[in-house]
Amino acid sequence: MPDSKASELISSIMTALSNCSLYSKDHPFVSEFSEKAVRISEELFKEESLNITLLGDTLIINETPLKETGAHIQNFIKKMKKKGIERLSIRKGVDMQEFRDFISALSGYDKITSTPHISVGMIEVKFKGEGIDISSIVNEKIESVKEVYSTAQRFKKIDMVSLEDAVAGFISALKRESNVLKVISPVKSHSEYTYVHITNVSILTIFQAELLGLKGEILHEAGLAGLLHDIGKTYVPREILEKPARLTPEEWEEMKRHPVYGALYLSTLPEIPRLAVIAAFEHHMKFDGTGYPDTRRYGKKQHLISQLVAIADFFDAMRTHRAYRRSLGIHEVIKLLTEYAGTDFNPLLIENFIDGLKRIHAF
Ligand SMILES: [Fe+2]
Ligand SMILES: [Fe+2]
Structure with a gap:
C-alpha cells in the first residue's frame, strides 16, 4: 500500500478536524474533507475494512507502518493519544x-x-469508574508540568504534548467534579508553589471560560494560557523567586519583568498558541490600564483570556499562604474581587466567576 494514500487520508481527517474546531461541524469544509476521507478509506480497504493502529509513536495502517512523519501525521498521533484511542477501524x-x-x-x-462503521479501541481511560480520586490525577499532571517548567530554556522547544495532555486532564476533571475548589490543589511546600500555582490558574481559567460558553480549541488554549502564564519566572533568579519574605524594591523590579521574559520566550516557539503569548505578557495588567508591563501609552487593552487568567491568578494567590501573608478564606477573596471589579478586573468577568462559584455552592 502506498504511503502517500494513507498520509492523504490523515491529512483529510486533520483538515476536517481543524475546520470543525475552528468553525463548526456544519462548515462546508468539514463535509468536503470528511467525504474525501471516506473516499480514500475505501481505496485503502483491506477486505472490508481499514485499520489504523497507534503503536508507540508509529501509525500502522492495516499491517504497514507509516513512514511519513509530516505535521498532519504528528498532530493525528497527538490527537489519538489525547483521546486515548489505540485503534481505529473504518468499515464498508x-x-x-x-x-x-x-x-x-x-x-x-x-x-x-464507536459508531456502526467506525470502531474505536480505547486504552484504559483514567477517569472512568466510581470513586475517582480527582486530586491524585491533578497531582500527576502537576508532576509533568513541573518537569516541563524546570526544563524550559531559552530558545529550546517546550514539551507541548505533556502540557496539552495536562490541560485535557483538567478539562475532564472539571467535567467530573464541578466544584472547582475541589479540583485545585493546596500548596504543600514552598518549592512547589510555582507548579501548583500555574496548575490552579489553568484550572480556574478553564472554569471561568466554560462559564462563558467557550469550548473546543479556544477552551483548550485558555487552559494552556493559564499553564504558561508564569513561564517567565524561570528567568527570574531563584533567590528572588523563592525568597521566603517580602522582596526589596530592586528584587521586585526584577520580579515584575517575568511577563516580558515569558512572552519573549513563548514567542520564539512556533507551536505555542498566540493566546498563551498574549496572556503571559498581559496577566499582570489591570482592567483600568494600570498594572505591569505599563502599556498605557500604546492604548493597549487586556485581552479577554488575559483578564480571565488575571482573575484566576489573583484568586489562587490570595488563597495561598505566603511567608508575608496568611491565606484568605473564600469569603474574604470574594469580597476583594468585588472590591476590585472595575479597577483591577473586568466587572462582567467577576460577576461570571462569582455566579459560577455560587452555582456550585463554593461559598
Ligand atoms: Fe505572574
Ligand atoms: Fe501567577
Whole structure:
C-alpha cells in the first residue's frame, strides 16, 4: 500500500478536524474533507475494512507502518493519544455523515464512542469508574508540568504534548467534579508553589471560560494560557523567586519583568498558541490600564483570556499562604474581587466567576 494514500487520508481527517474546531461541524469544509476521507478509506480497504493502529509513536495502517512523519501525521498521533484511542477501524458502508459525526466527536472533549462503521479501541481511560480520586490525577499532571517548567530554556522547544495532555486532564476533571475548589490543589511546600500555582490558574481559567460558553480549541488554549502564564519566572533568579519574605524594591523590579521574559520566550516557539503569548505578557495588567508591563501609552487593552487568567491568578494567590501573608478564606477573596471589579478586573468577568462559584455552592 502506498504511503502517500494513507498520509492523504490523515491529512483529510486533520483538515476536517481543524475546520470543525475552528468553525463548526456544519462548515462546508468539514463535509468536503470528511467525504474525501471516506473516499480514500475505501481505496485503502483491506477486505472490508481499514485499520489504523497507534503503536508507540508509529501509525500502522492495516499491517504497514507509516513512514511519513509530516505535521498532519504528528498532530493525528497527538490527537489519538489525547483521546486515548489505540485503534481505529473504518468499515464498508461508512458515509460522509457518519464520518463527519466522528470528526466532531474527535474535536470535542468527551469520551469518543464507536459508531456502526467506525470502531474505536480505547486504552484504559483514567477517569472512568466510581470513586475517582480527582486530586491524585491533578497531582500527576502537576508532576509533568513541573518537569516541563524546570526544563524550559531559552530558545529550546517546550514539551507541548505533556502540557496539552495536562490541560485535557483538567478539562475532564472539571467535567467530573464541578466544584472547582475541589479540583485545585493546596500548596504543600514552598518549592512547589510555582507548579501548583500555574496548575490552579489553568484550572480556574478553564472554569471561568466554560462559564462563558467557550469550548473546543479556544477552551483548550485558555487552559494552556493559564499553564504558561508564569513561564517567565524561570528567568527570574531563584533567590528572588523563592525568597521566603517580602522582596526589596530592586528584587521586585526584577520580579515584575517575568511577563516580558515569558512572552519573549513563548514567542520564539512556533507551536505555542498566540493566546498563551498574549496572556503571559498581559496577566499582570489591570482592567483600568494600570498594572505591569505599563502599556498605557500604546492604548493597549487586556485581552479577554488575559483578564480571565488575571482573575484566576489573583484568586489562587490570595488563597495561598505566603511567608508575608496568611491565606484568605473564600469569603474574604470574594469580597476583594468585588472590591476590585472595575479597577483591577473586568466587572462582567467577576460577576461570571462569582455566579459560577455560587452555582456550585463554593461559598
Ligand atoms: Fe505572574
Ligand atoms: Fe501567577
